[in-house]
Amino acid sequence: MRIAYLGPAGTFSEDALRDGPFGVDQFEPVLCDTISAVVEAIGAGKADRALAPIENSIEGSVRGTLDGLVTEAESVAILGEYDHGIRSALIARSPLRPEQIEVVISHPQPLAQCARFLKQELSDAEIRVAESTSSAALKVSRSDRPWAALAPASAARIYGCEVLREGIEDEPGNVTRFVWLGPRGTAAEATAEAGGAWKTTLVFSELGADHPGALVDALVEFSKRRINLARIESRPLRRELGRYRFFLDVEGHEDDPGVAEAISALRSKAESVKVLGTYPGSATGPPA
Numbered sequence: 001m002r003i004a005y006l007g008p009a010g011t012f013s014e015d016a017l018r019d020g021p022f023g024v025d026q027f028e029p030v031l032c033d034t035i036s037a038v039v040e041a042i043g044a045g046k047a048d049r050a051l052a053p054i055e056n057s058i059e060g061s062v063r064g065t066l067d068g069l070v071t072e073a074e075s076v077a078i079l080g081e082y083d084h085g086i087r088s089a090l091i092a093r094s095p096l097r098p099e100q101i102e103v104v105i106s107h108p109q110p111l112a113q114c115a116r117f118l119k120q121e122l123s124d125a126e127i128r129v130a131e132s133t134s135s136a137a138l139k140v141s142r143s144d145r146p147w148a149a150l151a152p153a154s155a156a157r158i159y160g161c162e163v164l165r166e167g168i169e170d171e172p173g174n175v176t177r178f179v180w181l182g183p184r185g186t187a188a189e190a191t192a193e194a195g196g197a198w199k200t201t202l203v204f205s206e207l208g209a210d211h212p213g214a215l216v217d218a219l220v221e222f223s224k225r226r227i228n229l230a231r232i233e234s235r236p237l238r239r240e241l242g243r244y245r246f247f248l249d250v251e252g253h254e255d256d257p258g259v260a261e262a263i264s265a266l267r268s269k270a271e272s273v274k275v276l277g278t279y280p281g282s283a284t285g286p287p288a
Helices: 012-019 035-043 063-071 108-113 115-121 133-142 153-158 186-191 214-223 257-267
Strands: 002-006 028-032 049-056 076-085 089-092 103-106 126-129 147-151 162-166 175-183 198-205 229-236 244-251 272-280
Touching: 002 012, 002 035, 012 049, 012 076, 012 175, 028 035, 035 049, 035 063, 035 076, 035 175, 049 063, 049 076, 049 108, 063 076, 063 229, 089 133, 089 153, 103 108, 103 133, 108 115, 108 126, 108 147, 133 147, 133 153, 147 153, 153 162, 198 257, 214 229, 214 244, 214 257, 257 272
Parallel strands: 002 028, 002 049, 076 272, 103 126, 103 147
Antiparallel strands: 049 175, 076 175, 089 147, 089 162, 198 244, 198 272, 229 244
């Protein structure tokens, strides 16, 4: 099985894949340079499954995944989810004291998740952005300068670096929610025999002429059927200022009568409604 995730080796995505409940021990890694490329790998037929971060408990949504799911909605579906605990480490090529570190490199998410640590402990260091935590670790391992990276401790082992400090995230219990992706049409097969709680993720936009309460009018289709919304997120439509699309996580299967009725009613109010996936919730992965 070919599985796409953010690379190179040693990212939090790789840790989540190996630690998660997805039941894959042997696989062919398809390492992607960006999170958007992870989603696109399924649509392009370059991978059979993909694991992508979608939300962090400190920093919020991962926009590359959200935008990628919209772009690839006709060919890619969410099949499952997994909440993975994140412990960021400060790593360097050799032992360094904080005052010796000139540059700290990482992906924007860990940089934001460790912002207080960086301000208090490494205020004099220059902050640089990398495509991934592992690419940051790779750059540090190849530099003869006193540079450091924010990355998983596993990246230090892979790239011959040393862990200077671990658990440096600003809040304890830092968790990233990952989604397990596959070709559209796989979801129905994967969930046919499963039981337990379900979750449905959808996106909608263009609620007609702007008027007070337009969004409330759309969401009431769920509340009046006593369907809980686990999450709502807005993202720009990227056309003009003030136009948005809305992502919803709905508790229930899309074929449940109430959920199906609410989605049908939503289609009468929004110009675009796309179901991005129906999948087992509560950090349960579908059959690989």
